[in-house]
Amino acid sequence: MTKKNDSTNWPGQTKKTTLRLAKWIILWVLTVAIVSFGAALFWGENHLINSLAILLNVGVGIGVIMAMINHLKKQDEMMQKVQLEAMGISLGVAIVGGIAFSMLDSTNVIPFNAEISYLVMIIAFTYLVSVFVNLRRYK
Amino acid sequence: MKNRLKVLRAERDWTQADLASALDVSRQTVNAIETGKYDPSLPLAFKIARLFEKQIEEIFNDEE
Numbered sequence: 001m002t003k004k005n006d007s008t009n010w011p012g013q014t015k016k017t018t019l020r021l022a023k024w025i026i027l028w029v030l031t032v033a034i035v036s037f038g039a040a041l042f043w044g045e046n047h048l049i050n051s052l053a054i055l056l057n058v059g060v061g062i063g064v065i066m067a068m069i070n071h072l073k074k075q076d077e078m079m080q081k082v083q084l085e086a087m088g089i090s091l092g093v094a095i096v097g098g099i100a101f102s103m104l105d106s107t108n109v110i111p112f113n114a115e116i117s118y119l120v121m122i123i124a125f126t127y128l129v130s131v132f133v134n135l136r137r138y139k
Numbered sequence: 140m141k142n143r144l145k146v147l148r149a150e151r152d153w154t155q156a157d158l159a160s161a162l163d164v165s166r167q168t169v170n171a172i173e174t175g176k177y178d179p180s181l182p183l184a185f186k187i188a189r190l191f192e193k194q195i196e197e198i199f200n201d202e203e
Binding site: 009010011014076077078079081135137138139 | 159160163164165167168170171176177179180183
């Protein structure tokens, strides 16, 4: 049996796409910081600069999505199944949780605004737990 | 679905990592197939059969 080098074998390819995805996500977080802190500390409500900064954020966000698709394509079939199930659960939680959270806010049941950042955290947590549980299931 | 993957691998003195590398899958996937927790797709089953130079039904058995 011949051994494959890092660029052609499964772990090598996965490591490469994971690193690429991580770089895109770091870049995306930086563009979020530019929009948030830039408006708060430097250029205020300058529409042109804010629009350009948000455009940059969306552009890099598209890069994140492409990197995520590439990352998923390089996974093997079982790992794709694990990821798909985790994403399905996360999507369900996002829709059900998001609508419920919004209604809690609109009916003033909760004393604070239903910020999207809470929902993003819930989705991320659900995704991580789902991947962990699915991986344990196949262990 | 039961299979003889572990036996065939042991006969050739391959580790799970060796087999995973030959099949282009993760070691976790090889382990899950061996323990019967994951049933491979048809293309992967054919790949396994080709690697061990056997018919699919000589490796995989759909009896519970």
